[in-house]
Amino acid sequence: MSGRTRGWLIGLAAIAAIQVLRMPVRNGREQGGFEAPPAVRSAILTACFQCHSEQPRWPWYTQLAPVSWFIHAQVGEARRRLNFSTWKDYLYDPGTAARKFGAINQMVRSGAMPPWYFRMLSARGRLTPAQRTAIETWAIEGRAQALKAEPN
DSSP states (O other): OOHHHHHHHHHHHHHHHGGGGOOOOOOOOOOOOOOOOHHHHHHHHHHTTTTSSSOOOOOGGGGSTTHHHHHHHHHHHHHHHOOGGGHHHHHTSHHHHHHHHHHHHHHHHHTOSSOHHHHHHOGGGOOOHHHHHHHHHHHHHHHHHHHHHSOO
């Protein structure tokens, strides 16, 4: 057996062995309450809920280590930063709501969201210019309303 063949076999054996270290697929409780104009809601449900909610869809490749480790870490971080499953909780505090709306606007406007790797892996992650504009406008208006409601 050549060294190259042996290397491939060892690599394949290592990939097979690390499959026992898969990340568990866990979806949390969906609390609901996310409301937005229909165009915005549709865009966010399609492109953002995959990582920023408790109900993502887990495609087959999210079960393959080491890819699963990266994807689960990204989803966990995304939920920590913004979780549409708990959207109503943000709206109870005008300061928090203003920050969330401002961050949504900034991230969508800059093109940082959805991230490049999600756009590459899923057509669902690609927002059209019209969807981006709708989300930005909604976020700007939501931030303005939250700032008006914030006590001085």
